[in-house]
Every structure is written in structure tokens, then in C-alpha cells.
Amino acid sequence: MPQLDTSTWFITILSMLMTLFILFQLKLSKHIYYPTPEPKFSKTHKQNTPWETKWKKIYLPLLLPQQ
Template identity: 50%
Template sequence: MPQLNISPWPMVILSMVVTLFYITQLKMLGFTFHMMLSPKLTEMQKHKTTWELKWTKIYLPPLTFPQS
């Protein structure tokens, strides 16, 4: 039974890693990264809804006392 020649494997693995790195870099060129991020000031609009015109009762959850 012949022996498996593994001498070209390091070169194949190295070329694969370099190719994947190169493809990744090419894909990253398509993205635009914004360096200066500033918060947008948007004016909040107040919407009139029916429940704002009426008084509604807010129920609090029951108090739980610590058990010792």
C-alpha cells in the first residue's frame, strides 16, 4: 500500500488561508463605515389618543413581604 505524500499540504493550507483573507478584504471594501457618529435631534410629536383624555387608574403589584 503506497504512503500518502503530505509534503504539499502546508502550502495548500497556507494558500487557502491567504485566499480567504484576500476575499474577506475585498468584501470589506464594499462596506461604508461612518467615523463621526452624531446623534440625530428629532422632534418628538405628541399624538392625541383617547386614553390620554381620560383618567385611568394604575394598579400597583401587590407588596410581597420578605419571609424569614
């Protein structure tokens, strides 16, 4: 039974590890890493809409004047 002959195990395991290492490196080198997106700065302007005051009065009672 050739499986029990341990003299070839070292060469077999070493060649397997080297092959996997090389294949893994090739696989990673083919991958495209996109650069991280930069934040887009835009002008912000406050819109005065009629419902803003009502919204604050109903849902933010701590902003009301003290009684």
C-alpha cells in the first residue's frame, strides 16, 4: 500500500502548498481593487417651508418656549 509509505509525504505536502500559494497569488493579482469613493461636496441651503415650524411644535416639544 503506497499510502503508508511516509517517505514521499513531505514532498507531496510541500508541492501542494507551493501550488496553492502560487495559484492564490495569481488569483488575487487578477482582482481589480477600485479606489475608495471621495465624498462629494455640494452647497447646502436651508429651505423655509411652512411645515417646518409645525413639525417642530408637534414633535420637538423641548424647542418650545418655556411657560
